Amino acid sequence: MIAAGLDPISQFEIHKLIELKIGKFDLSFTNSSLMMVVAVVCICAWLVLSSKRALIPGRAQSIAELSYEFVANMIRSSAGTDGLRFFPFVFSLFIFILFANLLGMIPFFFTTTSHIIVTFTLAMLVIGLVVLYGVWKNGFGFLKLFWPSGVPIILKVVLIVPIEIISFISRPISLSVRLWANMFAGHVLLKLFAGFAISMVTALGFFPGALGAIVPYAMTLALTPLEFLVAFVQAYVFALLTCVYLSDALHPGH
Amino acid sequence: MLNAIMLTGLRLAAAAPKGDHGGEHAGDKAFPPFDPTYFPSQIFWLLVSFFALYFILGQVLLPRIGETIEERNNRIADDLDSASRMQREAEDAEKTYERALADAKAKARNHAETTRQSIDAELAKELEIADTQALKQAEAADIRIRKIRTEAMANIDNIAAEAAQATVETLIGKKITLAAVKKVMG
Numbered sequence: 001m002i003a004a005g006l007d008p009i010s011q012f013e014i015h016k017l018i019e020l021k022i023g024k025f026d027l028s029f030t031n032s033s034l035m036m037v038v039a040v041v042c043i044c045a046w047l048v049l050s051s052k053r054a055l056i057p058g059r060a061q062s063i064a065e066l067s068y069e070f071v072a073n074m075i076r077s078s079a080g081t082d083g084l085r086f087f088p089f090v091f092s093l094f095i096f097i098l099f100a101n102l103l104g105m106i107p108f109f110f111t112t113t114s115h116i117i118v119t120f121t122l123a124m125l126v127i128g129l130v131v132l133y134g135v136w137k138n139g140f141g142f143l144k145l146f147w148p149s150g151v152p153i154i155l156k157v158v159l160i161v162p163i164e165i166i167s168f169i170s171r172p173i174s175l176s177v178r179l180w181a182n183m184f185a186g187h188v189l190l191k192l193f194a195g196f197a198i199s200m201v202t203a204l205g206f207f208p209g210a211l212g213a214i215v216p217y218a219m220t221l222a223l224t225p226l227e228f229l230v231a232f233v234q235a236y237v238f239a240l241l242t243c244v245y246l247s248d249a250l251h252p253g254h
Numbered sequence: 255m256l257n258a259i260m261l262t263g264l265r266l267a268a269a270a271p272k273g274d275h276g277g278e279h280a281g282d283k284a285f286p287p288f289d290p291t292y293f294p295s296q297i298f299w300l301l302v303s304f305f306a307l308y309f310i311l312g313q314v315l316l317p318r319i320g321e322t323i324e325e326r327n328n329r330i331a332d333d334l335d336s337a338s339r340m341q342r343e344a345e346d347a348e349k350t351y352e353r354a355l356a357d358a359k360a361k362a363r364n365h366a367e368t369t370r371q372s373i374d375a376e377l378a379k380e381l382e383i384a385d386t387q388a389l390k391q392a393e394a395a396d397i398r399i400r401k402i403r404t405e406a407m408a409n410i411d412n413i414a415a416e417a418a419q420a421t422v423e424t425l426i427g428k429k430i431t432l433a434a435v436k437k438v439m440g
């Protein structure tokens with residue numbers, strides 16, 4: 001019974017909450033979908049409650065405005081001022097991933113970003129936006145992305161263009177795997193150490209078991225703040241790379 | 255050390271479910287994060303919730319925050335502007351005040367100077383008048399003194415003659431006339 005709870009992988013299992021089938025697709029509302037909706041509701045509630053439009057902001061309003069400025073500055077520094085047209089998209093992406101990661105830190109909550117398909121869909125949204133906007137704005141000029149200036153032509157054809165194409169194709173993979181792997185590994189590790197502390201006590205009894213549980217318990221304690229940091233950093237990295245890629249769509253000739 | 259703990263933990267954790275519910279759903283369980291059974295559901299709900307969030311944030315909440323920040327920045331810029339304008343005005347006022355003060359001082363100095371000069375002139379005139387008057391009076395007094403002296407000198411002759419007459423009369427017992435005495439005296 002306890003041992004089933006100790007399986008570090010079972011926390012990633014998906015359960016149907018509401019059955020829903022459209023055609024041959026199973027679109028059931030699952031615990032994963034629930035956490036996505038919870039994240040959206042939390043974000044909206046937070047921003048509604050904290051944007052009071054006061055001239056002198058209170059604490060909650062300051063946090064909302066700081067987040068706003070934080071994302072705006074991130075876009076400005078990596079994609080330029082014209083990148084601000086993507087501000088709502090980047091902000092939504094950043095705050096959605098951040099909330100999904102942070103909500104996953106609550107015990108017994110499902111972490112939506114620990115599933116590769118979720119992070120991959122988000123990454124494909126970004127790359128899709130980059131390609132569509134890049135082609136719409138620059139036409140064939142978007143291909144300059146693979147044709148950097150200031151390099152000898154032989155070198156370009158033989159070396160640079162294949163490298164650029166491979167790096168462009170690997171972008172959605174690296175973007176999604178980075179976020180997924182961080183969240184997945186972090187949660188496995190947390191569960192492992194916490195579970196180890198518990199199984200020490202159940203296997204060896206309270207007296208020697210509690211002594212043996214000190215080390216894994218301390219590890220859990222140390223890993224928890226680290227995981228909060230990772231939750232923030234990964235959301236930040238995802239948003240920052242989104243800005244960098246969007247900058248390519250805005251200014252394809254490096 | 256750390257590795258050993260992790261390995262033991264992994265073995266413990268991996269061993270646990272097998273021992274507990276071995277045959278129930280053995281083998282057919284895919285690795286959950288890669289299990290394609292729920293891929294359509296996850297993609298669908300992710301797109302629904304993400305675009306709902308994108309729409310709400312982009313249309314309502316972010317413009318609200320952005321406007322608040324914009325308003326505040328405008329207000330601060332305005333306040334700074336009016337502050338610098340007021341300072342400039344204050345400096346101008348101070349300059350005008352100093353100029354007026356300097357003017358007033360110069361005027362006062364001029365006024366004092368002219369007043370002093372006119373008083374000096376008046377004083378000099380009055381002194382002159384007083385001097386001439388004094389001189390006139392002194393001259394008149396001189397004339398009177400001279401007149402009195404001549405009169406007195408004339409009287410002295412008569413007195414001397416009378417004294418001589420009286421002396422002669424006492425000495426010789428004979429009365430002589432004043433005219434004779436005067437003749438003798440010359």
